[in-house]
Amino acid sequence: MTAYDRVRTARNTSRPTTQDYITAMFTGFIELHGDRRYRDDEAIIGGLAYLGDMPVTVIGIEKGHDTIERMRRSFGAPEPEGYRKALRLMKQAEKFRRPVICFVDTSGAYCGIGAEERGQGQAIAENLMEMMTLRTPIISVLIGEGGSGGALALAVSDRVWMLENAVYSVISPEGCASILYKDASEAPKAAESLRLTAADALSFRVAERVISEEGIGTEEFYGALAGDLYEELGRLAGTEDLTEKRYQRFRSFGNYKDIK
Amino acid sequence: MALKFTRKPGNELEKEGRSLEPTLGETEYVCPNCHRTLPESTLDAGMWVCTCGHHFRISARKRLALLTDEGSFSELFGDIESNDPLAFPGYQKKLEKARETSGEKESVVTGTASFSGIKAAVFAMTPDFMMGSMGTATGEKITRLFEYAAENSLPVVGWTVSGGARMQEGLLSLMQMAKTSGAVKKHSDRGLLYITVLTDPTTGGVTASFAMEGDIIMAEPGATVGFAGRRVVEQTTMESLPRDFQTSEFILAHGFADIITPRSDEKRLISALLGFHGETR
Ligand SMILES: [Zn+2]
Numbered sequence: 001m002t003a004y005d006r007v008r009t010a011r012n013t014s015r016p017t018t019q020d021y022i023t024a025m026f027t028g029f030i031e032l033h034g035d036r037r038y039r040d041d042e043a044i045i046g047g048l049a050y051l052g053d054m055p056v057t058v059i060g061i062e063k064g065h066d067t068i069e070r071m072r073r074s075f076g077a078p079e080p081e082g083y084r085k086a087l088r089l090m091k092q093a094e095k096f097r098r099p100v101i102c103f104v105d106t107s108g109a110y111c112g113i114g115a116e117e118r119g120q121g122q123a124i125a126e127n128l129m130e131m132m133t134l135r136t137p138i139i140s141v142l143i144g145e146g147g148s149g150g151a152l153a154l155a156v157s158d159r160v161w162m163l164e165n166a167v168y169s170v171i172s173p174e175g176c177a178s179i180l181y182k183d184a185s186e187a188p189k190a191a192e193s194l195r196l197t198a199a200d201a202l203s204f205r206v207a208e209r210v211i212s213e214e215g216i217g218t219e220e221f222y223g224a225l226a227g228d229l230y231e232e233l234g235r236l237a238g239t240e241d242l243t244e245k246r247y248q249r250f251r252s253f254g255n256y257k258d259i260k
Numbered sequence: 261m262a263l264k265f266t267r268k269p270g271n272e273l274e275k276e277g278r279s280l281e282p283t284l285g286e287t288e289y290v291c292p293n294c295h296r297t298l299p300e301s302t303l304d305a306g307m308w309v310c311t312c313g314h315h316f317r318i319s320a321r322k323r324l325a326l327l328t329d330e331g332s333f334s335e336l337f338g339d340i341e342s343n344d345p346l347a348f349p350g351y352q353k354k355l356e357k358a359r360e361t362s363g364e365k366e367s368v369v370t371g372t373a374s375f376s377g378i379k380a381a382v383f384a385m386t387p388d389f390m391m392g393s394m395g396t397a398t399g400e401k402i403t404r405l406f407e408y409a410a411e412n413s414l415p416v417v418g419w420t421v422s423g424g425a426r427m428q429e430g431l432l433s434l435m436q437m438a439k440t441s442g443a444v445k446k447h448s449d450r451g452l453l454y455i456t457v458l459t460d461p462t463t464g465g466v467t468a469s470f471a472m473e474g475d476i477i478m479a480e481p482g483a484t485v486g487f488a489g490r491r492v493v494e495q496t497t498m499e500s501l502p503r504d505f506q507t508s509e510f511i512l513a514h515g516f517a518d519i520i521t522p523r524s525d526e527k528r529l530i531s532a533l534l535g536f537h538g539e540t541r
Contacts, residue, residue: 109468109487109488111488111492111493111496112488112493112496112497113493113497113499113501113502113505115487115488116486116487116488116493116505116506117510117514118514119472119511119514119515119516120468120487120488121467121468121471121472121486121487121516122468122472122516124437124468124469124487125441125467125468125469125470125471125473126472126473128438128441128442128468128469129441129442129444129445129448129473130445132438132441132442132445133442133445133446133449148425148434148465149425149434149437149464149465149468149469149487152434152435152437152438153468156438156441156442168431168434169430169431169434170425170426170427170429170430170431170433170434170465171425171427176427180349180350180427193346193348193349193430194346194427194430194431195346195430195431196430196431200431201431204431204432206431206432206435246442247442247446250435250438250439250442251403251439251442251443253396253399253432253435253436253438253439254396254397254399254400254435254436254439255343255345255396255429255432256340256341256342256343256395256396256397256400257339257340257341257342257343257397258339258340259339259341260339
C-alpha cells in the first residue's frame with residue numbers, strides 16, 4: 001500500500017466514525033452540547049460514557065455517514081466552537097477526575113469567514129495550551145484523517161494511537177502538491193514525501209501504538225480496542241507527574257542541529 | 261539588513277514592497293499600498309513605515325535594533341538550525357537559499373533585550389527566512405526561550421511573522437505547535453507576562469499556537485493575521501470576503517487582539533506594559 005492509498009482509505013466514507021466507536025465501545029453515553037459561548041458545533045461530539053465500569057469523558061470529531069448528515073457535520077471540519085466545546089468538556093473531566101478519550105478524524109479545521117471571525121487560530125491555540133496541563137489522563141485515537149492543527153487540537157495527549165490506515169499530516173497531500181509541484185494531482189508523490197502514515201508517526205514516536213485494522217468494525221475489533229484503552233487509562237491514572245511527562249513527550253519532538 | 265524582494269513572489273504571503281535596482285546610489289522601494297517610490301535612507305529614518313502608513317516587513321535583526329534599547333540585545337540559542345529529517349524534496353536547497361538571503365540560521369532570532377531599561381526575553385521571527393515558517397529548529401528556539409524566561413523569571417516579548425508550520429519537516433513541524441504552547445503555558449503558570457506583537461503576515465500554525473497565546477496581544481496596523489489562507493477561504497466558501505478580512509483591524513474588531521500599535525509607538529507601549537508587571541512596581 002502506498003502512502004496515498006492509505007490517505008484514500010482514511011478518507012473512505014464507509015469507514016467507522018466517532019459515533020460508531022462510541023456506540024460499540026461504551027455504555028450509557030450521554031451527549032453534552034455546546035461551547036457555552038456561541039453555539040453547538042456538530043462536527044464534534046462529546047459527552048459522558050462508561051468504558052467498562054470506568055466513567056470517562058469521550059470526545060470525537062464526527063464526519064457523518066450519509067450526505068445530509070455529512071453536511072450537518074461540516075464533513076468533520078470543526079469550527080472554533082467545536083474546539084471550545086471539546087475544551088469545556090475536558091475541563092469538566094478534570095474537575096470530576098474522569099479520564100478523556102478523543103477520537104480524531106478530520107481533514108482539518110473548518111475554513112470559512114465565520115471561523116476566522118470567531119478565532120479559529122485562537123481556539124486551537126487555547127486547546128494546545130490547556131490540554132498540556134490538564135490534570136487527568138488523555139488518550140487520543142486517530143481513526144481516519146489527522147489533518148494538521150485541526151487534529152492536533154484534540155491530540156495533546158499522554159498517548160496517541162493510530163489505526164493502521166489513519167494518517168497524520170501537517171498539510172494535505174493535495175495542498176502540499178499544489179505548493180511543491182503547482183499541481184494538486186501530484187498528491188500521491190507529496191504523500192510519500194510528507195511521511196504521514198501511522199508507521200511514520202510511530203517511527204517519530206508521535207504515536208505510541210498502531211492498531212491493526214483486521215476486523216475493523218466488528219465486535220471483536222471494538223472489544224479489543226476498548227480493553228486496551230481501559231488498561232492504558234488505568235496505568236496512566238497511577239502515573240506521577242502526569243502533566244510533566246506529557247510536556248516532555250511533546251518537548252522531545254524535533255530534529256535539529258545545535259552546533260557550538 | 262533590509263528586506264528586499266527582487267524576485268517574483270512565490271505565493272500570496274510573499275507579496276511585499278518590491279525593490280528597484282539601484283541606478284545611481286541607493287536602493288529604492290515601492291510601497292505596495294500607495295505605490296510611492298521611497299529611497300532606503302528615508303525608510304530607515306522612518307522605521308520602515310511609509311508616509312501612507314504602510315508598515316514594511318522588516319527582518320528580525322532590524323526589528324530588534326529598532327524596537328529594543330540600543331545595544332541591549334544579547335542572542336541566545338543562535339546555534340540551532342534545521343536538519344532535513346524527512347529528506348524532503350528540495351528542502352536542503354531551500355534552507356541554503358534562506359540562510360543566504362537572510363543571514364540567519366533559522367526563521368526566528370531569540371535572546372534577551374531591554375525596553376526602557378526593563379529586561380525581557382525576546383524573540384523575533386524573520387520574513388526573509390522561508391516567510392518565517394516554523395520548523396523544528398524554530399520550535400526548539402521558542403521553547404528554549406520560554407523555558408529560559410521561566411527559570412529566570414523574565415517576561416517574554418515576541419514578534420510573530422509566519423506562513424505557518426513548515427511543510428518540509430512534516431509531522432515534526434506540526435508537533436512544534438504543541439511543544440511551544442506547552443512552554444508558553446509553563447511560563448504563564450509561573451505568573452509571568454507574555455506580550456505578542458502580530459506583524460505581517462501571521463498565519464497558519466503560528467497563529468494557532470504561540471501567536472495567540474499572549475497575555476497581551478498587540479498588532480501592527482494592516483498586518484495579515486489569520487488561520488486559513490485567504491485564497492483557500494475564498495475557494496472553499498465561494499463568497500466574497502470582507503475588505504478588511506484577516507487584517508489586524510479585523511481581528512481587533514472580533515476580539516482577538518488587545519491593541520493596534522504603529523511601529524513608532526511600539527517600544528513605548530511595550531515598556532509601559534512591562535512596567536505594569538515589573539520589579540519596579
Ligand atoms: Zn505608502
